[in-house]
Amino acid sequence: MKISYHWLKDYCDHSLSVNELSEGLTNAGLVVDASTPLGDDFCLDVEVTSNRPDCLGILGIAREVSVIVRDKLLIPGVEYPTNTENIESETTVVNEEKELCPRYTARIIKGITIGPSPEWLQKRLRVLGLRPVNNVVDITNYVLMESGQPLHAFDFDKLEGKRIIVRRAANGETLEAIDGTKCTFTSDVLVIADTKRPVAIAGIMGGKGTEVTETTKNIFLESAFFEPRNVRRSSRKLGIKSDSSFRFERHVDPECVDWASRRAAKMIQEIAGGQILEGAIDLNSIQLKETHVTLRTPKLTSLLGIHLEKNEMRDILERLCFTIISEEDDRLEVCVPSFRGDVYREIDLIEEIARIHGYESIPATSNIGVKLNPENRFDSVVEKVKSLLYGMGYNEVITDSIVDNKQDLHTGLWTDMNGIRITNPIRHDQDQLRKTIILNLLKVKKHNQNHGTEKTSIYELSKIYLGKENGAPPDERVCLSILCEDGFLPLKGVIEVILHRLNINLMLAPHPFQSDLFNPGKSAKLQLGGKIFGYVGEVSGELMHNYDFRSTPCIAELDFELLVNMATLENSYHKTSSFPTIVRDLAVIADEAITWAEIKGSIDTLKMDYLEEIEFFDLYRSKQIGQGKKSIAFRLIFRANDRTLRNDEVDVCQDEILKTLENSLNIRLRS
Amino acid sequence: MMQERLVALRSRAKDDLAKAKTLNEIEYVRVHYLGRKGAIKEIMKAIPSLPPEEKSMMGKMANQLKLEISDEVEGAKKRFSPSSDSSTDKTPRLKNNAQDAKGSFDLSLPGKRQPYGHIHPITQTINEIKSIFSKLGFAVEYGPELEQEYYNFDALNVPPDHPSREDFDTFYLDNKLLLRSQTSTVQIRTMKKRRPPIRMIAPGKVYRPDTVDARHASMFHQIEGLLVDEGVSFQDLKYALTSFSKIYFGQDIKMRFRPSFFPFTEPSAEVDISCSICNAKGCRVCSHSGWVEVLGAGMVDPNVFEAVGYDAEKYTGFAFGMGVERLTMLRYGIDDIRLFFENDLRFLSQF
CATH class of the missing domain: 3.30.930.10 (Bira Bifunctional Protein; Domain 2)
Structure with a gap:
């Protein structure tokens, strides 16, 4: 989320430098990845975690800044004079998909003059990397960046039947989007349609056929709440991402839908002229329930490991626009504002207090102590x-x-x-x-x-x-x-x-x-x-x-x-013999088919007490030995644990081995 | 007694001959064993005094030994003779002492290096981290890589419509399982298996369908950590992770804990350390911020405790996770993650 350093000051007149602002936001959980100077302004790139869609508008970030600097949040007024003509005599909106579009609002502004927007406005958009188009489009973008609520302006006269129908697309229906993408829909995509065809992909992008151009006189201004999951699916499926889809995917504030519409209508009237028709269409099926949460102050103390006065906790929550409903010795009952859908449990309040109080002020000491853990x-x-x-x-x-x-x-x-x-x-x-x-x-x-x-x-x-x-x-x-x-x-x-x-x-x-x-x-x-x-x-x-x-x-x-x-990981110890070995090297002739395993196995079956090791060392074939035969050489190592072996004892062993090999495997000593 | 002496003599003589490097040395060995006052002569002298039944046998053995040693001496001399049959003689020809003494042996010739292997840098990092946490009492746990959605998401308090579940963020398999996208799964498996107190770390492979480039691989390694007990606080989390970071990255680093968001912890934190590449002055590695992110952490979310059947009022805990490739890259200034899986020996042999 990109924000402009100067623009932010419209809503919170702080005196922080760019670096101080970046550090303050980062320490509160809004990491400023980079700050880039642009003319006399700075563009700050703020990383907004997925639980904080309220900070996808500059106003939301200003709210955090106002908490950090303990100053007031200045919210622009949205009152405006209206025409006597009522919107309901001009248009109707039918919402066929209340699940996918729980709230749809519209305003009509007639008789506007399209032209470039004023320099101050263009400049602010440019700082955020947006290209100015014309006054009406720029204002919808401006309010989107300000409030986080996406808006779309249709050329009212290009809407067939002068009506809007919110519906699923028919399979195979097509639309050319403003960016030139030609979309073919399936029925899981929600579209905004007039009486004849789709004119926008709901929450993602408007259509080329009804976009605001130099000749536009009358505006149909849409502000809505689209269901996040469907917007995300459709956006991926169609391969179109936009500032709108980004925000709808992350859940916009249902309360802000109408505020943003008023704000944009007011700005259009002020900048592009024209008259706002009286009233607004507001198809709202969202049943907003107030969220009340109780915070037990001892719980906070034990979880964070620091002691805070209840007053400090209350102060932080109030600065974050939470309302204290009631207060007892060791508890606070709090009402959560509509834009903070992420807060609904005690632990959420503890986190809010922890991050504003500052993780840095929690000491890194501990009594977790040492513990032995078993070897894996x-x-x-x-x-x-x-x-x-x-x-x-x-x-x-x-x-x-x-x-x-x-x-x-x-x-x-x-x-x-x-x-x-x-x-x-x-x-x-x-x-x-x-x-x-x-x-x-x-x-x-x-x-x-x-x-x-x-x-x-x-x-x-x-x-x-x-x-x-x-x-x-x-x-x-x-x-x-x-x-x-x-x-x-x-x-x-x-x-x-x-x-x-x-x-x-x-x-x-x-x-x-x-x-x-x-x-x-x-x-x-x-x-x-x-x-x-x-x-x-x-x-x-x-x-x-x-x-x-x-x-x-x-x-x-x-x-x-x-x-x-x-495996046995523990080694075992055997006392080594201190008596010398007697070594016998033997070369024997065997049939080709005889394997070493057979020879060794045959010797092993004798289970000779003094035979310490049998080492293979050579395999040899030659004409002299003969076809189908091979010579195998190996070493026998004899040793006793308690005395020096005598040669004649070993001779006996050797003879027995040779006899066994001859009887069982037809192996002879090589002469 | 005598027989033992003969056997010992035989092996000593063989040993001495094998060590002899010049003809002179061989001659010395010959005189020592076979000479007029040599060792064999000494033994022979003792034979007449033996009991009659041993006399003849010992005499035979001593004679046999004498012949054996003199054969060996001749054999050893052949190593130095130009006419020796090289096809049967595998001993390399040796220069004599005199030449070495003249300084013709080039001491600067390279040593003959014995082969040795290398442990993959990712394994080394994991081992180091395991050993640091082992000192704090964290036992190692493992879990499957082919995992159920329940362990990878549901029990970790990831909402049903969360983007991380979609197929551009998680690999799904044709057997109703998925490739785990985080080692946090092992937290759940361990807590389901055991009661608190728990201290564990879980290193392992994880998978994400990221297009492979210098910063992304579809397979990489993470280490998850978890401590659960009564009365565990955010202070303990800071202590454990500060201790770890100072041991792993060095005592001089600066650390920063800042608020963040993970579904399975609250409050959540990301931990930055001062960039060691530029000494926190700002460089490409730290995006000119002076800080690099090394860990994600937080207090275990009560919903996670609920999923594993722990009483969230009684127990608290903290969890953390880190990317092994990332830590290794930061430590050595490696700028391409693909190097770890390409296994070029010129790369591996640097660690």
Whole structure:
């Protein structure tokens, strides 16, 4: 809301400088965003919150200033001489939509002379950024800016049948608005019509066909209250915004409708000449009830934490134009003025007093004290995992939850259902919630590759969104997705480190898995404790081609909530043995089909007391070994807790291991 | 006893050889273990005095060890010999000491940096704020992003015809839910779950159908805070938020609480801090006002208490909310919100 510094003084003759005024208004809740010098005046841009439509006119802001400076508010008089001819003999108004137009008033001014408005008036409009048009149009704009009540002047002689009908538009009816927009209506739009056609979009803009021009002699002046929601809908739908629609959307003061009409009529008569017909049309179905609110003074004291005298409270409320109806020891009963529809509860009065008294005068001291709060388990696991990934060289990324619907073209990992759709996306090709983070990580790699970064070790720990059958609530699942540039086993190693550090002592169980996201031979569905834990694999050739990658990344996507559930955050201590180890390195020959998991599993079943660790270290194929065979090398580390092991003891163990491997898996020691 | 000594000797010898950087050093190790007065000789000397059943075994082991160490010594020497088979030798060739001593090692060569990662700046900001409020006893709560209108609007005292509910201000989904447009939803969920006293903060993602530009993203992060108890006043609100701001932005900042409007708080306030970019002299960041807005706050509206079934006569409280991207941008002077979600490593690695 723009206001003029000098114009404001018409209503409250304060002596504040522009800066003092800005600060005073800001501290009272009307933030002055900027003040711009324009000639000998200043334009102040005041941010008016949605609960204060009364401040969408300069008079409303002047009322606040009068409270701040403790001075009188000067409201212009609206008395004028009238013609003997009565408006009712000239025109009628029919209101078919009392819900959408609870109040409609009209005045007629005859015999006016259109011309430019006086310089002082033009200047004031220019300060607010309005372009002067002619005296009548300028006056309606002037009163709009002054009071916050929008007005519209029709050229009375151009109204077909000399009558106005407030009605819904018929489907397909059209109107060219004053700004040149050609509108085609649907029946939810409220229009002002004459007997033949719509002549204005109610509360939004007048029509070109009936606008005031140089030849206009007689004016039909409309001032009304239109229902805010409908004005907002129509304005959005038609794509037309105006100073009028802005105010109607935010609720105008029903009491001011007639005052603004009188004010404009009076100014037109004074400036453009002519005669105001006697009387006015006023179709008013608003039943104004007085709002009475009781303020308990101790409540105010306890809520704000400061002590105010009852007199101070009363004084502030009265300066804000509230009327004190009755007063007792610790309470005030107050009547709220019609323009303050936002005030109807005790808390609203407390806020009024607080903001005028000033938030700055409330001290920032407290006895809320210290309180211990329990550790959040989820956060602790997140922190632990992120610090591990940080140490292993991974960069955290945050990507958009909203993605394009191409994700449905890929194999679903966590669900077979399509992505959850946004019904009102900003862009029609971005209308789904992601059901995997993998594609987003690939896009991040692509971006970085395009900007000269070849190696993109990244992860995201965040939600995916999975729809459920039959309207069941959707599943928001936190996943950890990692993109690794070092190959499959290093990525698997990252996952193993995380499991290890969360004290999850379960083996990852990889199952071969087919998806167009991954290379068929090098991808797996991971299980942990019998539950699906996630997916890991080398990115498929097709995706490599689509993204034009120069290196092959591997990606994992893991169910983070499963990790949180299984993690043990408290580490346990085992005394370390002070005796030396005996190390045996073995190379064995196995059939191609034999997996490491089988070899290790087979050794594990022996449950050997002194076998501390089994470390895989080499896999080797050659002609000498033979087709369909491979050589696997691993290290066995033996140690006892209570003594130094003897070589012959270890020999026995080693023999047993080799025998087991031979019997169960047909594995032989490489000679 | 003897056997332990042999095992220990073996691992020490291997260790010493691995550390040897010159031929001279290897020779020194050889003499130390295998020489005439070397460690093995010492052990051999002790064997005759052992009981007969151990004598032969220990003799065998000591001999085996001697052979093993001498093999290792030969192996180690090969690392320095030009004729060694480079296909099996993975140890890099090392310069000898003499050359290093002449100053031919360039100490100014860059260090070999170990890889390390980065935590996203948004996460860092959230963590910092969580830790500050944790000291004031605020526990962390989370809530769903796919939310019901009830939690996003109704229970927060947002009127049925409020513009924020319309589809140009809130994303709606094909499953009757919406994408939450504010983390205030978690206030309601927490109060419905628990009785006062409550101190919580709720960080998380929120969504709004804003056209994406330097200042707007359709997804961003907020942190909501709530304290409810008996006798909580506006003073407490000022205390908590002043404490927070001074820790987060610095002790020297100036603060301003000014009246504002939110449906779910009353009285409501917006909190400004003096602009740190220009020292409150006025710049583009603060629109030449010297102040930047950092927080929205207020006393919990009695209608909100009613919605969650708290007695508004008995309990009072305050709530606040802040935009994580905004705070991060202010802190570092970042002028484009899109950088946070583009994830360029040249950007991320600065934090």
